[in-house]
Amino acid sequence: DIVLTQSPDSLAVSLGERATISCKSSQNVLYSSNNKNYLAWYQQKPGQPPKLLLYWASTRDSGVPDRFSGRGSGTDFTLTISSLQAEDVAVYYCQQYYSTPPTFGQGTKLEIK
Amino acid sequence: QVQLVQSGAEVKKPGSSVKVSCKTSGGIFNSYTLNWVRQAPGQGLEWMGGITPMFGSANYAQKFQGRVTISADESTSTVYMELNSLRSEDTAVYYCAREGSGAGSYMDWFDPWGQGTLVTVSS
Numbered sequence: 261d262i263v264l265t266q267s268p269d270s271l272a273v274s275l276g277e278r279a280t281i282s283c284k285s286s287q288n289v290l291y292s293s294n295n296k297n298y299l300a301w302y303q304q305k306p307g308q309p310p311k312l313l314l315y316w317a318s319t320r321d322s323g324v325p326d327r328f329s330g331r332g333s334g335t336d337f338t339l340t341i342s343s344l345q346a347e348d349v350a351v352y353y354c355q356q357y358y359s360t361p362p363t364f365g366q367g368t369k370l371e372i373k
Numbered sequence: 374q375v376q377l378v379q380s381g382a383e384v385k386k387p388g389s390s391v392k393v394s395c396k397t398s399g400g401i402f403n404s405y406t407l408n409w410v411r412q413a414p415g416q417g418l419e420w421m422g423g424i425t426p427m428f429g430s431a432n433y434a435q436k437f438q439g440r441v442t443i444s445a446d447e448s449t450s451t452v453y454m455e456l457n458s459l460r461s462e463d464t465a466v467y468y469c470a471r472e473g474s475g476a477g478s479y480m481d482w483f484d485p486w487g488q489g490t491l492v493t494v495s496s
Contacts, residue, residue: 300473300482309468309486310418321484353418360479361434362408364418 262287262356266365272373279341281368283332283354290334291358298358301330301339303350304367310353314339346372375400377407377469377487384493385459392455393490395469402450403427406472406479409443409454411465412489421467424452425477432479459494466491 263286273279289298297317302310312321317337318330327342341348349372354365380394395407408423422433426445433441442455452469467490470483 298480302483309470309489310483311486312473312482312484315473315482315484355418355482357480357482360432362420362479362483364420366417 261361262289262359262363264354264356264363264365266352266354266368268368269366270369270371272371273341273344274373275346276343277373279344279348279370281339281352281354281370283337283339283365285335285337285356287358288334289356289358297333297337298356299330299332299337300355300357301328302353302355303348304353305350313352341370344370344372375471375485377471377485379467379469379487379490382491382493384495387460387494387496389459390455390457391459391492392453393467393469393492394451394453395487396449396451397471398450400471401475402445403447404477405475406477406481407445407452408470408472408479408483409441410468410470410483410486412468413462413465416465421454423472423479426452427477456492459492461494464492464494 265284267282299317301314304310314330329340351367351369378396403426406425409421424431424443431443444453469487472481473484
């Protein structure tokens with residue numbers, strides 16, 4: 261199984277500042293035939309299901325604010341929130357869908373400093 | 374807009390079984406893969422398995438092989454997840470989640486998600 265390791269486990273950022281979360285994969289998730297990275301990012305608030313933010317590592321889902329962006333390729337990825345808002349407090353997960361079983365990172369808890 | 378609505382919370386005894394349902398509405402049922410993902414209290418997300426109704430057969434995570442059965446009822450656009458031989462470690466919120474792109478594949482992101490069903494296993 262592909263192991264995804266997120267860092268840090270928790271992060272405190274001031275309102276309006278940048279937040280960056282890393283996701284490292286134990287195997288390459290870039291599919292050479294279509295040059296796409298099979299990686300998604302989710303946001304989960306307490307008592308709610310995860311919400312899709314990004315897929316193909318950097319494509320924002322419909323309605324996701326443009327302060328959320330994703331970068332990376334192969335085994336190293338980042339999720340960046342350019343200007344933290346109060347409503348961004350949540351746990352963030354990366355997920356690979358390159359191979360079965362799909363697997364998730366352990367999560368990064370984002371709080372306001 | 375696609376919606377996934379799950380059945381309500383369950384309390385079960387160790388050794389028993391639980392069957393959770395996930396009814397889909399607002400979209401095509403047969404050709405999308407529907408997955409089950411669980412989350413133990415305060416823990417991360419774990420894929421259990423899934424099914425593409427038009428293909429019929431389910432695919433399971435090795436960890437749950439032999440203990441979980443995922444099925445689909447096309448007449449009601451509902452997917453089920455049955456977990457047997459329950460133990461305390463199975464206490465978790467169970468989510469159904471549809472594949473995002475509609476390729477009928479497990480190589481996909483998950484969107485949307487059901488609201489979750491809390492299963493508590495306690496003697």
